[in-house]
Amino acid sequence: MNLFKIIADLEKVDPEMTARLTHRRSALTLLGDLSKKFALAAAPIAIGSAFNKAMGQNTLSAVNDVLNFALTLEYLEEDFYAQALAAPTLAANLTTGSAARNAIQTIKNHETAHVTLLKGALGTAAVARPASFNFGTAFATYASFLTFAQAFEDTGVRAYKGQAGTLKTAGNPNNVLQTALQIHSVEARHAAHVRYMRRAVDPLAASQYGWVTNAEANGAPAAVYNAGNPATTFPAESNFTQAALDLRTQLGTTYTAAEVSEAFDEALDNTTVLAIARSAATF
Amino acid sequence: MSKHLQTPETGQDLGGALQKPIQRRSFLLYTGATVAATGLLLAGCDDDDDNGTTTTVNLGSGDVGVLNYAYALEQLEAAFYAQVVATPYSGITADERTGLTAIAKHEAIHRDFFKAAITSVAASQIIPGLTPDFSKVNFADRNSVLTTAKTFEDLGVAAYNGAGALIKDNTYLLLAGKIVSVEARHAGYIRDLLSNGDFAGSDVVNASGLDRALSVADVLAAAQPFIKEKISGDNVGK
Structure with missing residues (x-):
């Protein structure tokens, strides 16, 4: 398991991940400083948290x-x-x-x-x-x-x-x-x-x-x-597309973006x- | 698509539909207007009497039943607000007119959305355009209009809240969630217009801070007086 490559990859996906989240940055820096053994023990938590932050999304299942x-x-x-x-x-x-x-x-x-x-x-x-x-x-x-x-x-x-x-x-x-x-x-x-x-x-x-x-x-x-994350599931309130339909133009009647956004x-x-x-x- | 359904803003069809002879003509127009009608579960279609025979519209089963259920309620709301906008009550303020016009658009969008969505996934099972009965509403009177609006909005909220668990597909569940909160916003607004501070009155929000959730049967019983056709929702969600 190449822990630091994973972190580097995460930063490629979200370059601001560590800069944006100060406490995460601390954790990641800490990982780099500590012995390999301790780092691996801490890795699942740190990676899990950092990944959730980087990717947003619903992290709840139960x-x-x-x-x-x-x-x-x-x-x-x-x-x-x-x-x-x-x-x-x-x-x-x-x-x-x-x-x-x-x-x-x-x-x-x-x-x-x-x-x-x-x-x-x-x-x-x-x-x-x-x-x-x-x-x-x-x-x-x-x-x-x-x-x-x-x-x-x-x-x-x-x-x-x-x-x-x-x-x-x-x-x-x-x-x-x-x-x-x-x-x-x-x-x-x-x-x-x-x-x-x-x-x-x-x-x-x-x-x-x-x-x-x-x-x-x-x-x-x-x-x-x-928008939340991912934006496809959690779009901004200005969203005008529902169930793959552009509600402004595909409902048989033309509606404005404002009207459509208000309705959902x-x-x-x-x-x-x-x-x-x-x-x-x-x- | 029937032109009837594309011109909700005028309210013309709905006003005309209040008269009984026209009711049957509307029904025939709706059924004739769409090929999808072949799959409709309509009882009494072959009854040519106009002497009080009621057409029954079956909402169907499963998720499509839930979608038809929502479509039926949104048709009712859209028709109501279209009439409110077409014939504003006496003494309506500019601000109220703006607010009610916005709500009319939202409900029309909901109605048109369900029509399009159901048509795309189950064209043979979509219910027809319904014929509203607003004969007990005095559209010239503010209190009559807003009290009816309150009834519809609170009922809509309770209907969606009760139907959530009936929905099998999470995509539809999320869509229902996106709409129900807008209905609740409407409800809060309308109730405040009638009595400021009544946005979440104790008649709709209980001591546990919970809004109402009603069964399909209870919702249809409350909505039925406003719809000419008999609505059957026995298998919705099943």
Whole structure:
């Protein structure tokens, strides 16, 4: 086994692999420095991680892995809204009894319910809640908060969608697929409302509706709406091809790219989803 | 392809189809318009009575049954919003008009997509164009229109959520997933128009934070009053 040739080959496929991922670079550098014996022992882990990062894709196959991935996202969302509701900087916007506060409280309650549900399903296999989530400057302004909320909700929709096939392939025990779909559509309802709330306060979002037009981020991180990996399975939200049909021109009626992109949400692989989450929060 | 199905924006066919004598003519046009109709499982096709005899449309079985099921619901939604756009309710705002026009496009795209997709994989099994019955909807009244829209969107979400596990092919499952979240976005938007903050009301999202998932039978029972033909979905997904 020529370990270093594999790494070199990976870098040919993705030249930025090591530069992009600092901690991976450390691991790879470490491999080069250590004795051959230790390097080989560590190789499967390092290669596995580096390969997943380099190639993106869904790396989950077991039901529990999917549920723990979902649980991590729900921990994040729950904590995000809990922090928002308690943030002094948002108090003037999220006043007691206001429509805005009620909506955020409703969403927070759903995320808490999702955490409870997923933890219950996983039992002792549930991942621990991270010690803390640091959302940086997310709560500095009301507009910033809503921008983060939009990013998390739209990402959440893509994340659940990206795991449906995995749950099916894994045998769909206890109809876990349906439960995931039932969470998925609630996240989409949240997304629609948050996007609508944001219109009123953020000029960048002034013309957006509850649905995603093309891959327009309107101030949210572009990665939320861009392609995942592989892009053929996880295209950007601007995708206009479904089931090999160009929906703009091959449906008997002509539709615009914007209309077609709005009509279909796109899925995202778990690796890309977690990268987005970690770009918005430290945990 | 029937011209009927290509001009949803006008809503003309649908309005005309509300009248009973035209219902039968529409049916004949639909069946005559497509060779695919030869494979349709239609009960009562040879019944020439117009005295209340109902045509039955069987959605079929397996994944094609699920696709036909979705196609039937999308036909209903597309027809509804086409009428909403053609005859906007009294007092509609420019913003509402933009939003509802966008939804009308999305539903028309869903309908046309299923028609094209089913035709490509199982042309002999595609259901015909259905005849909507919106006689109980007052299209001039905002509350009547939006309440009906809410019913359709919430029902669509629950239908896709319930049908996911029936789908055998992961490609179709992913496609359904791509559509259901758009329906949920519609549902949230429409519900907020009726009552701001009701995007995920407790009538549709339970204490566990789960949206509804309904069986084919329950969905068809709710949709049937809006469709002239009798829809049979007994074998969908089987």
